[in-house]
Amino acid sequence: MIITEAVSTPSSGSGNGLPEHLAWAIAIAIAFSFVLAAIEISSEAKKPLRSCIVASSFFYCCLLIFGNVVTTLMASILVAKMDARLAPYYFIFAAFFGIFAFETILKNTNVTVLDKGVLTIQIWINKALTAAAAAAIVRDLQRMNIQDGRLAQKLAGIPEIKLNTFVALKLSNGAPNIVATLDATAATNKADPRLYKAYAIVTAVPRDVVESFLSNS
Amino acid sequence: MILTIKTADLLKDPTTRGVFEAVANPRTIRIRDLRINFPQVDLDRSIALLKNADLIKVEPAVIDDFNTIYVTATGLNVAQAMKRPSIKAELAEL
Numbered sequence: 001m002i003i004t005e006a007v008s009t010p011s012s013g014s015g016n017g018l019p020e021h022l023a024w025a026i027a028i029a030i031a032f033s034f035v036l037a038a039i040e041i042s043s044e045a046k047k048p049l050r051s052c053i054v055a056s057s058f059f060y061c062c063l064l065i066f067g068n069v070v071t072t073l074m075a076s077i078l079v080a081k082m083d084a085r086l087a088p089y090y091f092i093f094a095a096f097f098g099i100f101a102f103e104t105i106l107k108n109t110n111v112t113v114l115d116k117g118v119l120t121i122q123i124w125i126n127k128a129l130t131a132a133a134a135a136a137i138v139r140d141l142q143r144m145n146i147q148d149g150r151l152a153q154k155l156a157g158i159p160e161i162k163l164n165t166f167v168a169l170k171l172s173n174g175a176p177n178i179v180a181t182l183d184a185t186a187a188t189n190k191a192d193p194r195l196y197k198a199y200a201i202v203t204a205v206p207r208d209v210v211e212s213f214l215s216n217s
Numbered sequence: 218m219i220l221t222i223k224t225a226d227l228l229k230d231p232t233t234r235g236v237f238e239a240v241a242n243p244r245t246i247r248i249r250d251l252r253i254n255f256p257q258v259d260l261d262r263s264i265a266l267l268k269n270a271d272l273i274k275v276e277p278a279v280i281d282d283f284n285t286i287y288v289t290a291t292g293l294n295v296a297q298a299m300k301r302p303s304i305k306a307e308l309a310e311l
Contacts (some may be wrong), residue, residue, distance in 0.1 A: 046243065047244065080261040125296070126294075130290050130294050134292075135290075137245060137287050140245070140305075141276050145276075182279075182280075199278075203279060204249075204278075204280065205281075
C-alpha cells in the first residue's frame with residue numbers, strides 16, 4: 001500500500017507509528033462524519049435529530065465519509081513527517097488535519113472549465129444536504145401526523161359533550177358554529193364526527209394543551 | 218444555485234417573496250399563522266404560485282386553516298440562493 005510505504009520510509013523520521021494507527025484515524029474520520037452530518041442536516045432542516053434518519057441522510061453521510069477518509073489518508077502522509085516523539089498521536093493528527101482539509105478546502109471547491117462544472121464538490125455536497133434536509137422535513141411531518149393520529153384516537157374516546165366543549169373553546173375563534181360545522185362536514189364525508197372533531201383539535205391546538213385536557217378528563 | 222428565470226420572475230413579486238420567506242425560514246408553517254402574518258394578502262394565489270414552482274408543498278389537515286405548508290428541496294436551494302448578497306440586492310431592487 002502506497003501510504004503505508006510512504007510513512008514507513010526511514011526518511012520520514014516517523015518510525016512506523018502511523019500504519020498501526022491508520023485504522024484509528026479512519027475510524028475517527030468516519031465517526032466525525034456521522035456527527036457532522038447529523039448536526040448539519042438537523043440544523044438545515046430545523047427539525048429534531050430523530051426526524052433526520054432518512055435515506056437521503058445516508059447518501060449525504062456517505063459523501064462526507066468518503067471525503068473525510070480520503071483527506072485523512074492524504075494527511076497521514078504529511079503527519080508521518082512530524083516529530084517521531086509524536087508518533088503515538090499520529091492518528092489524531094491525521095484525522096484532525098484530514099477533516100480540517102475536507103471541511104475548509106475541498107468542501108468549498110468548485111472547479112469550472114468554460115463555465116462547465118468539472119469538480120464542483122461544493123455543489124454536490126449542497127445538493128445532498130438540501131435533499132437530506134427536505135426529506136427530514138417531510139419525515140418530521142409524517143411523525144407529527146402519526147402522533148396527531150394517536151392523540152386524536154385518545155381524544156375521540158372521551159364523552160362527546162366534553163369534546164364539543166373543548167372544540168368550542170379552542171376553535172371557535174372566527175368560527176362561532178364550529179361544532180355544528182365540523183359535525184356537518186363529517187356527516188357529508190361519512191366520517192366519524194368524534195374522530196373528525198378530535199383531528200381538528202390536534203391539528204390546531206398545541207400538543208401539551210390537548211394532553212393536559214386529556215389527563216384532566 | 219442560481220435562480221431560474223421562472224423562479225426569479227415569481228419572486229419579483231414582494232408578496233409572493235414574503236410568503237415564500239415566511240415558509241422557508243421556519244421550514245414548516247400552518248396556513249393560519251401565515252394569515253396572521255399576511256392579513257391583507259391573497260394568500261391562496263401566492264401559495265398556488267409557489268406550489269406550481271415546486272418551492273413549497275401543502276400537507277392537508279381536517280380544517281383548511283390548519284394545513285401545514287413546508288418547503289421542498291428546490292425551495293431550500295432557492296432560499297439559500299436568496300441569502301447571497303448579490304441576489305438579495307437584486308431582488309430588493311425589483
